[in-house]
Amino acid sequence: MRILFPVHAGRARIAFVLLLLLSAFCLAPSGDAATPPDAPAVILIQNATVMTVAHGTIEHGSILIKDGKIAEVGQTIKAPAGAQVIEASGQFVIPGIIDCHSHIAAEAINEGSVSVSSMVNMEEVLDPEDINIYRDLAGGVTSANILHGSANSIGGQTLVIKLRWGQPAAKLAFEGALPGIKFALGENPKRSNFSVPGQPRRYPATRMGVEETIRAAFSEARDYKKTWDDYRKRVAAGEKNLIAPRRDLKLEPLVEVLEGKRYVHSHCYREDEILMLLRLAKEFGFKVRTLQHVLEGYKVADELAAAGVGASTFSDWWAYKVEAYDAIPYNAALMTRRGVIVSINSDDAEEATHLNQEAAKSMKYGGLSHDEALKLVTLNPAMQLGIDKRVGSIEVGKDADLAIYNHDPLSAYAVVQKTLIDGRVYFDREKDIANRAEIEKEKKTLTDKLKKSEKKPEQKPEEKKPEQGPKPPAASPRPTAQAGARLGGAL
Amino acid sequence: MKKKKVTRFSSPLYFFNFLCLVCLFGAPAAGAQIQAPSVYAITHAKIFTLAGSPIADGTLVIRDGKIAAVGAAVEVPAGAQIIDAKGLEVYPGLFDAVTQMGLSEIGAVGATVDATEAGSYNPDVVAASAISPSSEHLAVTRASGITEVLAVPASGGFDFGGSRGTLGGQASAIHLAGWNVEEMLIKKSAALVLNWPQIQTQTFDFSTFSRKEKPYSEAKQEYDKQVNELTDWIDRARHYAQAMDKGSVSKYDRDLKLEALASVVRGQLPVLVFANRARDIRSAIEFCDKQKLKMILAGGAEAYKVKDLLRSKDIPVILRPVLSSPSDEDDPYDRELTEPAELAAAGVKFAIASFDNSFARRLGQNAANAVAHGLSYDEALRAVTIHPAQIFGLGSQIGTLEQGKIANILVTNGDPLELTTEVKYLFIKGQLTSTENRHHQLYKKYAERPKAPN
Numbered sequence: 018m019r020i021l022f023p024v025h026a027g028r029a030r031i032a033f034v035l036l037l038l039l040s041a042f043c044l045a046p047s048g049d050a051a052t053p054p055d056a057p058a059v060i061l062i063q064n065a066t067v068m069t070v071a072h073g074t075i076e077h078g079s080i081l082i083k084d085g086k087i088a089e090v091g092q093t094i095k096a097p098a099g100a101q102v103i104e105a106s107g108q109f110v111i112p113g114i115i116d117c118h119s120h121i122a123a124e125a126i127n128e129g130s131v132s133v134s135s136m137v138n139m140e141e142v143l144d145p146e147d148i149n150i151y152r153d154l155a156g157g158v159t160s161a162n163i164l165h166g167s168a169n170s171i172g173g174q175t176l177v178i179k180l181r182w183g184q185p186a187a188k189l190a191f192e193g194a195l196p197g198i199k200f201a202l203g204e205n206p207k208r209s210n211f212s213v214p215g216q217p218r219r220y221p222a223t224r225m226g227v228e229e230t231i232r233a234a235f236s237e238a239r240d241y242k243k244t245w246d247d248y249r250k251r252v253a254a255g256e257k258n259l260i261a262p263r264r265d266l267k268l269e270p271l272v273e274v275l276e277g278k279r280y281v282h283s284h285c286y287r288e289d290e291i292l293m294l295l296r297l298a299k300e301f302g303f304k305v306r307t308l309q310h311v312l313e314g315y316k317v318a319d320e321l322a323a324a325g326v327g328a329s330t331f332s333d334w335w336a337y338k339v340e341a342y343d344a345i346p347y348n349a350a351l352m353t354r355r356g357v358i359v360s361i362n363s364d365d366a367e368e369a370t371h372l373n374q375e376a377a378k379s380m381k382y383g384g385l386s387h388d389e390a391l392k393l394v395t396l397n398p399a400m401q402l403g404i405d406k407r408v409g410s411i412e413v414g415k416d417a418d419l420a421i422y423n424h425d426p427l428s429a430y431a432v433v434q435k436t437l438i439d440g441r442v443y444f445d446r447e448k449d450i451a452n453r454a455e456i457e458k459e460k461k462t463l464t465d466k467l468k469k470s471e472k473k474p475e476q477k478p479e480e481k482k483p484e485q486g487p488k489p490p491a492a493s494p495r496p497t498a499q500a501g502a503r504l505g506g507a508l
Numbered sequence: 509m510k511k512k513k514v515t516r517f518s519s520p521l522y523f524f525n526f527l528c529l530v531c532l533f534g535a536p537a538a539g540a541q542i543q544a545p546s547v548y549a550i551t552h553a554k555i556f557t558l559a560g561s562p563i564a565d566g567t568l569v570i571r572d573g574k575i576a577a578v579g580a581a582v583e584v585p586a587g588a589q590i591i592d593a594k595g596l597e598v599y600p601g602l603f604d605a606v607t608q609m610g611l612s613e614i615g616a617v618g619a620t621v622d623a624t625e626a627g628s629y630n631p632d633v634v635a636a637s638a639i640s641p642s643s644e645h646l647a648v649t650r651a652s653g654i655t656e657v658l659a660v661p662a663s664g665g666f667d668f669g670g671s672r673g674t675l676g677g678q679a680s681a682i683h684l685a686g687w688n689v690e691e692m693l694i695k696k697s698a699a700l701v702l703n704w705p706q707i708q709t710q711t712f713d714f715s716t717f718s719r720k721e722k723p724y725s726e727a728k729q730e731y732d733k734q735v736n737e738l739t740d741w742i743d744r745a746r747h748y749a750q751a752m753d754k755g756s757v758s759k760y761d762r763d764l765k766l767e768a769l770a771s772v773v774r775g776q777l778p779v780l781v782f783a784n785r786a787r788d789i790r791s792a793i794e795f796c797d798k799q800k801l802k803m804i805l806a807g808g809a810e811a812y813k814v815k816d817l818l819r820s821k822d823i824p825v826i827l828r829p830v831l832s833s834p835s836d837e838d839d840p841y842d843r844e845l846t847e848p849a850e851l852a853a854a855g856v857k858f859a860i861a862s863f864d865n866s867f868a869r870r871l872g873q874n875a876a877n878a879v880a881h882g883l884s885y886d887e888a889l890r891a892v893t894i895h896p897a898q899i900f901g902l903g904s905q906i907g908t909l910e911q912g913k914i915a916n917i918l919v920t921n922g923d924p925l926e927l928t929t930e931v932k933y934l935f936i937k938g939q940l941t942s943t944e945n946r947h948h949q950l951y952k953k954y955a956e957r958p959k960a961p962n
Contacts, residue, residue, distance in 0.1 A: 148837045148838075149833075151841065152833070152834075152841045155841045155842070204616070209616075210616045315950075315951075315954050316954055316957075317960075318954075319957075319959055319960035320960055323960070323962050333867075333869065333870070334866060334867075335648075335866050335947075336613065336614055336615065336644075336645065336865065336866045337614070337615045337616060337866060338614060338615065338616035338617070339614055339616065339617055341614075342614055343950060345946075345947040345948075345950050345951055346947060347947065347948075347950075347951040347955075351951065351954055351955060354955075366833060367831065367832060367833040368831075370831075370841075371831060371877070374873065374877075374927055377927040377928060378927055378928075380927075380928050381927065381928045381929075381930065382951075383951070424880075427927070427928070428926065428927065428928075429872075429873050429876035429877055429880065429925065429926055429927050430876055430879060430880045430926075431880065432880050432881070449840070449841070450840075453840055456838065460838060
């Protein structure tokens with residue numbers, strides 16, 4: 018949630034500008050962004066420990082992939098002629114990790130000027146060259162829910178992507194996945210933690226106001242829907258010369274929510290605001306699909322289970338603000354035990370690279386089983402995003418979205434070796450390492466060229482005017498600790 | 509010799525019940541220490557002393573807060589409280605070398621944050637003055653096996669305070685338990701924080717809520733100005749120290765800031781220099797070299813680029829978490845993760861730290877991730893125990909399990925760096941210390957919530 022913390026918002030933008038500067042250097046980041054990998058028609062992953070998540074673990078198991086889909090899973094699969102074989106003895110295969118709360122691959126996060134910003138859409142600012150796509154791939158992530166920030170009670174439209182590094186923005190979207198919209202409750206939309214100098218406080222400034230903001234928006238949306246329904250009814254009845262109602266881009270997505278065509282993903286922390294939203298949803302007859310962060314979800318887990326709402330939370334974040342002071346690492350386990358579908362998300366590009374480890378913590382904190390813990394980052398987020406028919410477990414007919422580790426993935430010692438999406442190897446650790454010397458060389462060639470072009474004989478460097486020539490990169494745009502990065506994404 | 513076997517502590521479950529009782533009757537919020545006998549014997553444990561090979565079936569005796577004996581053939585003294593640790597493992601407590609522990613409770617709430625003083629030059633402020641012994645962070649953090657930390661002013665974390673200044677104050681090494689800060693102190697003044705100035709060509713303008721660019725030459729001028737200011741402070745401190753040495757300080761007004769800096773220019777107090785970029789690290793090394801200051805590098809995201817210089821100057825590094833994003837877009841994706849292994853291979857001494865409070869309990873996780881990327885397990889364990897102790901001059905007091913050292917000890921059911929390992933017993937200053945905390949209390953409370961009616 019970037020806008021709430023201006024210092025870090027600044028850093029995020031600075032980082033972005035640096036990114037632009039770097040892209041001007043045309044550096045190919047490791048992983049060869051230019052072209053997506055070829056997809057051999059048939060792949061066999063063999064001799065691996067296959068953690069299907071849905072149907073237990075298969076020792077010395079194999080997975081046969083045909084045309085991007087899982088064709089067979091078992092112990093005695095023979096490689097068909099012409100199949101590419103991935104020997105994975107001693108390795109562990111799990112379904113690709115699904116991050117239910119991400120801000121990667123986005124050029125902007127928050128339209129912070131208004132309290133209802135449902136007219137903006139993350140799909141329009143997708144950045145397929147964001148290096149975090151590749152870095153998260155290297156952490157075994159294959160799909161992510163790209164959310165708007167939490168500056169507004171009702172935020173922007175969201176979408177699910179696959180991390181198809183190298184593909185254009187249009188190819189990132191998870192085909193057929195229902196789009197979503199971000200809501201936010203509590204400190205962020207009421208802007209408790211910062212103010213903009215010289216500007217009056219924006220409504221809402223309390224949790225009361227947050228509720229009214231959402232209620233007002235849905236009242237409008239309901240009226241708007243009625244206007245259109247009436248119009249369509251009259252057209253269908255054969256009335257002529259009718260003037261269509263004026264389109265309202267802010268209300269359209271809310272009508273989709275009312276019609277069940279768009280998921281609500283709501284940022285929230287405190288138990289009271291969680292129940293407030295569930296009551297409000299009932300009042301207007303829509304469903305909240307997931308509660309995001311939901312750090313006090315454990316206090317109202319029965320209510321969440323009864324409402325059939327998913328909970329997507331952090332592993333062990335706490336105390337960064339008041340509404341996170343009752344956050345406990347047992348949250349995921351407590352909610353799971355009460356029948357809530359729970360996922361562990363990242364809200365941060367770096368955190369996403371070790372979601373497997375974050376899931377593992379729920380075994381220690383609350384005693385989830387190995388399978389239950391693994392579900393927190395695979396099948397459960399898939400269910401929450403309505404894509405579980407396609408991904409989330411290793412089953413015949415599902416997309417071949419897989420992550421291969423060198424150890425049990427629920428360990429801090431596990432490292433991703435390969436990540437596949439649609440049966441293509443989008444990340445290969447061996448290849449990544451092998452490519453590094455080449456990339457270093459290319460970088461050196463380019464920086465040498467740049468240095469050369471800077472040395473204009475008639476100018477001494479210190480007299481150079483700022484707008485001439487590329488500037489040296491700024492000092493570290495980031496705070497020393499990880500905290501800053503977290504603030505950038507989180508909260 | 510007759511051994512007195514006390515069964516009350518003989519199993520973790522009993523211990524847990526005992527803790528529940530303590531909670532029920534109001535565990536002391538402050539240190540949450542349990543007053544207990546001063547002699548303990550941990551028996552039949554696999555002991556990782558970090559001062560020799562592991563002992564497969566060993567005994568460790570704690571007396572009056574210190575390690576009295578450790579080995580395979582150690583006698584259990586009469587009257588000792590016995591902890592049968594069969595199947596368990598014993599390690600030195602972990603040391604988190606950069607935190608804001610006790611200085612910051614809730615990052616977003618200024619009233620709970622005492623981590624960063626106003627102004628750029630505060631060499632006289634000391635972390636120990638503001639450490640809250642009843643901070644919940646202490647209890648939560650020690651439950652993950654961290655027994656001591658450096659509380660570091662102006663070191664970031666969830667600090668919403670903006671600029672951290674140049675000379676941020678003195679860091680204090682503390683135990684994570686105690687009824688008051690005196691009981692917690694290991695070393696009141698362990699290092700002086702120096703946030704190395706940066707050449708900042710980009711800033712954030714709050715009045716327009718937008719990024720502002722600054723020409724490099726202007727940013728460089730500002731940087732030079734800051735370094736000159738810093739140089740001036742050090743010069744004045746040197747003169748002041750000379751005046752002090754000659755006993756003539758009474759002729760001048762006492763200057764608390766220069767007095768604090770005097771121990772730095774005398775080389776008695778190291779400077780903990782926060783810098784990440786190679787350029788900044790090099791400049792800082794050059795500066796400390798010239799001024800003859802004892803330097804410890806903190807952060808060190810690009811320390812690998814200057815590893816030979818660091819080794820030749822014998823400058824130790826407190827590395828930021830390896831679970832951080834690489835600095836540059838074209839860095840290898842595992843740039844941060846492989847850095848510890850690279851520094852170890854180059855012979856640079858380093859510790860790994862959390863640089864945070866809420867995430868202090870990820871210390872072991874960070875060390876394990878470094879192992880996953882090439883660091884030896886032994887080095888990783890040292891990077892969160894004896895190395896930080898040695899770096900701050902505490903190597904003879906803590907960091908390994910050796911006779912005479914302070915008994916900060918973990919008894920676990922396995923590798924203390926692994927995510928799922930549980931701390932079964934925790935000793936701080938030889939006291940059996942509760943691992944109970946707010947998180948666990950809330951867990952129990954809500955696990956027992958009656959099912960809500962539909």
